[in-house]
Amino acid sequence: MSDVIRSDEGSETMIKIENITKTYNKTVKALDNISFSVKGGEIVGFIGPNGSGKTTTMKILTGIIKPDMGKVTINGFNIREDPIEAKRSIGYIADNPDIFLRLKGLEFLELIGDIYKVPTDVRRSRTKDLAEKFGLTDALGSPMISYSHGMRQKIMVIAALIHKPPVWILDEPMIGLDPKSAFELKQLMREHTKEGNAVFFSTHVLEVAEKLCDRVIIIKNGHILYDGTLEELENQNKNKSLENIFLELTEK
Amino acid sequence: MKLYFRLVSALIKGVEPNDKEKKRNKIFYVVMSIIAGFGIMLPMAFFVGIIMYTATGALMQNGTQENGIEMFLHLIAVFSFIFGLNVFFSVFYFSGDIENLLPLPLKPYQITASKFTAAMISESVMEYLVIIAALAGYIIGGNMPLYSWLTAIIGTLTMPILPLIYCGILCMAVMYFTRFIRNKDTVNKITGVFTFLVIAGIVYLIAQSGFDSGKLIDALSNPENRLLETMNIIFPTIPLLTGSLGNGGILNFLMYIAVNIVAIAVFMIIAQFIYFPSVAGVGQSMSHKGKSADMTEKMHQISCSASYLKKELKILLRTPAYFTNCVMINFLVPVFVYLAYLINGQTNFLDSFIYGIRSGNEETVLIFMIGISAVSVLVTALNCIASSGITREGKHFSFIKYIPVSYMTQINVKAAVSIIISGAGMLTGVIIACLLLNTGIKFTIFCCLLSLLSVSFATYLGIYMDSINPKLIWDDELNALRGNYNIFFNMAIAIVTEAIICAGAYLLFKFTPTGSILIIIMLFVILMILNAVSYLLCLRGGVKNINSIE
Known part of the structure; x- marks a missing residue:
């Protein structure tokens, strides 16, 4: 500890x-x-x-x-x-949200979840909760390259918070x-x-x-x-x- | 004109490494440039010059000496056109500076002319070297007058203009007249397939001649060579340039300049009318709408390394610029192996080699294994998956640094991606070759191991080289690869190292009583040592380099 x-x-x-x-x-x-x-x-x-x-x-x-x-x-x-x-x-949001744009939103969150060792059930409930809060639920299956700047920023926020x-x-x-x-x-x-x-x-x-x-x-x-x-x-x-x-x- | 030069200078600076990147390691640049110069560029120039000198000498007997140089320059022009297509689509329509240039009070021809010049200068450095080497071989072989050298220098600098103007006009026409190609991904896919088909076609045509230089010389000796006549119509500057090198060539030279000026004028007029309408509404990628069903149920935890590996593979496979330049090239190896074998059925040019392998001839077996190692290293360096592993992170390089994953773990995952993709292409090629040559399982396994060891060595070397000075500032994935000196330097080091090993192995066999089996064992041991060295370079130097990048 x-x-x-x-x-x-x-x-x-x-x-x-x-x-x-x-x-x-x-x-x-x-x-x-x-x-x-x-x-x-x-x-x-x-x-x-x-x-x-x-x-x-x-x-x-x-x-x-x-x-x-x-x-x-x-x-x-x-x-x-x-x-x-x-x-x-640390949960960090960088100054540029244009990262790994070929990945889908959900894939990016999975990567972050794996890097920070977030258990499956925790990441599912946390992603669901945060995606709903930020109005991103419908976009999780789309590649981030198709997101607007605001949507990319939202996914960065979710990624920074997913591991609490x-x-x-x-x-x-x-x-x-x-x-x-x-x-x-x-x-x-x-x-x-x-x-x-x-x-x-x-x-x-x-x-x-x-x-x-x-x-x-x-x-x-x-x-x-x-x-x-x-x-x-x-x-x-x-x-x-x-x-x-x-x-x-x-x-x- | 001042504005034109300022724009060209600004655009070239956007492609070249910035001053900060250059200053970061001046000695590195000098040493690498020397190795690349002596390891790749000079030998290649010398090789081209010798071929052209020999061909010119042979063709002079029939008075058709221009045919050799013309055919060679046409080949260069065709390659220039093929590779230029992707570049010009990217430069004219999808580069990050378009959004900044379009609102400025610039005329369409000013934007396209400056972008054309900047792209031509950045893309044609190697081409200039090949052209001047070929022209030098022709001038010396044909005993041309002294002033031919001046004409050759001007010709070298201006010859890429016409093929690239064709590219520029074709790109603008395609974007103007079609509505389905409005994004970079579609363009990259189409040009990638087109490039693959044309290269396969050229290789097929060359291979169909049975690699018989006599037949080729006979064809070129024919004053009524139809292929050459057709090419001379497509690229009229080439016969004018070669004609201007000999005695009384001043008229040809003036016509050569005039044709280039007309081509540039036509290009600028077309750009003036169709560039702005065609550039409106282009985008980076097709928009995809995902399902609105709850996708979070699909989430499940896997190991960090496996997840990172999946991310790297997905980016390589989904980014058309990476897919065509880094992935597809590996699978040309098995295609070429099979193609060569098929063609052999018609021409028998491989018969003695096949017989040597099947009968266990020591020298042939050794050459085969040396060849596998050399091709494995060359393909791994050429596909640049490893040598652009850090560069590909670009503006979000900081991701490597702020995630709680050690740098060496990340290097290992990037290495695994290169080994998987390069290895898949190489092993498929090796297995097909071994099956066709009926070499037996044990020999096939040895060949696969040798190939993997070579791939792994070139991979870790590539990552280390990239870590020294990665090109992190680029706005287009293609720019991450093109004009990236690290990739070129890595290729030079890999080629020089492998050339020393292969030449050493062969010379040892040829000039000492050492048997081929012992030499092959030594080859394995050397490759294992090189693997350890390149891994340690990454562990010590690569990690330190990543740590120091800010």
């Missing part, structure tokens, strides 16, 4: 990123010594302008890219030292989703954290962050500008809209 990190309050720290630095081509510093953590039961929004380092952080968290220095722990597993167990704890991972890392998960599906995903995120799990997602939509997140992390040029609740942020900047606060912070 995992060596679960305990935070100050006693709840489990599901994601911990410590002093991460990443430089591309030895010149572009994408992340500069950033640290933060996400506890079980928390939905944390990751906000920042384009090119601020959001996707790089997500990719480091999921083991896709290697940081120059620093440490990442997922559900108690170090992503470098114990990558397989760490990855097994304790940590969700979602890169712009709402892009392409219709209002009903976006609502369902937000509901699922809330239900997931109620069970003591963690959700960490990036978004450009401040309203989503405002309504959904327990905490937000604002990043710009590889530096974390703010890490806390939106309430605290608004209290510090009275009479200003969230949009204005965000613009002031990121345009400094």
Whole structure:
């Protein structure tokens, strides 16, 4: 079983990123010594302008890219030292849903189910439930190449959740989703954290962050500008809209 | 004109590896280029040059020396046309940049002309080498004047224009006049079958001559060769080019240039009128509607490796570009084996070989086994299932990295796919050959094992080579394979390694008292060692390479 990190309050720290630095081509510093953590039961929004380092952080968290220095722990597993167990704890939605388009939706979910060792009865009920929620039941038998962008995004969401991972890392998960599906995903995120799990997602939509997140992390040029609740942020900047606060912070 | 050059440059950059990919391993590119240059390109150019030099010398006695070079260039033009069809359908109608180019204030002929030029430059590098080698053989063999070399260089660069213009016009006409071909998959299937039939036809025609060079020279010596006359009408630039190489060829050369200019003008006029109407409404694939019944009941758990293997096989079989380039090629081997045997019934060109095998002649048996190993390695490298295993992941390469499956397990599954498909084609060919030669079960099993060992070696080598610098940025599956230097470099290394082994084995037999059985045992041992080395390369280097790709 995992060596679960305990935070100050006693709840489990599901994601911990410590002093991460990443430089591309030895010149572009994408992340500069950033640290933060996400506890079980928390939905944390990751906000920042384009090119601020959001996707790089997500990719480091999921083991896709290697940081120059620093440490990442997922559900108690170090992503470098114990990558397989760490990855097994993650449900990840990448920024591009165009993957294995020659497979049918159901075949893709079967592949993900087998990779994450989801038992037959569990995957059947979970796929049925999620496909109904996202209105994808009728499309499961069709090749994904015939899906619209939104449908591909929905199948990625189902694939990320089919194995009930304790940590969700979602890169712009709402892009392409219709209002009903976006609502369902937000509901699922809330239900997931109620069970003591963690959700960490990036978004450009401040309203989503405002309504959904327990905490937000604002990043710009590889530096974390703010890490806390939106309430605290608004209290510090009275009479200003969230949009204005965000613009002031990121345009400094 | 400035706009045209900018468009061509942008389109070529879209096909070529980007600067980041090139910089990632400069030394790798230099070393591989040297191996490919000396291992494949120069020997091939030398071989073509020698054939043309010899044929020209033989035909000069009847004063029909142009016939040899003309026939050869016609063959090149036909191949250029066949392979160009798929490329131009893809480039004109299904590439990812179409959606970005169409809304721009560009005229249809500007888009098609720049796409045509970029495709011709990217696709014709090997063709240029073959043409210049053939023309060099002809010039030297025919004692042509010095200025012929200048004409030959210009001719080499411009000869692919006409066959490719035919391709471009045919693609536009098909898309304009037909309504059933509106997606890439249908086009790939049709061009794949067409390519297969034409190649099989050419091989059949060549084989029917009994591989008798004397007969071929006799046919070419005939000043009224009907096939050549017909081809000269289809590709009129070729007789004009060969005519311009000899004395007093200036008029022919001017006519050669004029015909090319007219062809380009016709192409641009046609493009101006029919390109935009024909490009509207094309798509990537046919839409499929699945059943609305509860499909989740079909789900059942299998092992991760088995599931990954199924995924790889389905993608290879369902993607027409992969099916025609990676899968179908393997099953040409048994077809050619059987075809060669059938033709032998008419011409007897294989009789002494068949007799040698059936009577257990040591040298013939050794050549047969060396041949099996060489063809197995060549086919595995040619089908590029292994050497494009990581490249095929393309933009979703990150999938390999974020799933909880070790990189070596994924490499092994990709290797299994290559071994299954390459092995299936090779073993079918080997078994058919052994049955036809009546070699007996034990010998057949040995041959199958030798073939599998060769396939497995070439497979792991291919995956390792691809892991060094996979081409991950492509918007069309065909682009993942075409213009992919890794595949070419892997082919060069596999061919050079196998050539050294086969030549070594044969020379050992020929010039030392070592018996054929001992040499065959040594061949098995060497292949096993090579398998271990290539596996270890993947285990150590391949995993490290995948880890470092971002």
